[in-house]
Amino acid sequence: MIGMGFGAFLTLFVISFIVAGVIHYGFRYRFLGGIDGFLAKWIVGWVGAWIASPVLGHWFSGVAIGGQYIVPAFVGAFSVAFMATVVCKAMAKARTAEVTETATAPGAAATQVAHETRAA
Numbered sequence: 001m002i003g004m005g006f007g008a009f010l011t012l013f014v015i016s017f018i019v020a021g022v023i024h025y026g027f028r029y030r031f032l033g034g035i036d037g038f039l040a041k042w043i044v045g046w047v048g049a050w051i052a053s054p055v056l057g058h059w060f061s062g063v064a065i066g067g068q069y070i071v072p073a074f075v076g077a078f079s080v081a082f083m084a085t086v087v088c089k090a091m092a093k094a095r096t097a098e099v100t101e102t103a104t105a106p107g108a109a110a111t112q113v114a115h116e117t118r119a120a
Helices: 006-026 035-056 070-119
Strands: none
16 A cells, blocks of 8 residues: 555545535535635645545456445545545634634723723
8 A cells, every 4th residue: 555556646646636626616615715715625625535545445346447436435535525625614713713712802891891880
């Protein structure tokens, strides 16, 4: 698995390219809108495709190219690229909510203090 041949590398390279294209341009599921988002999905998808056969198993032995099983490679590439985008989007959303809460809290307290001062 560590010392793979060029055929296996190229097979995973093409599979991850297809998966990154489908997620980024087909589904338009993006964290980064430009080419950098596509390249990030491509790299993470390659890692997912590389890990998929040892983890998921060797499905459909007749459909293997360069010693790489195609179906698990597609499943691994898609799941890892999709989950990487989900995690990045969730972290950005949580961070935005955190910044919004801290930005509104002092303003609300200042308004309340000013209101109490006028009433007295």
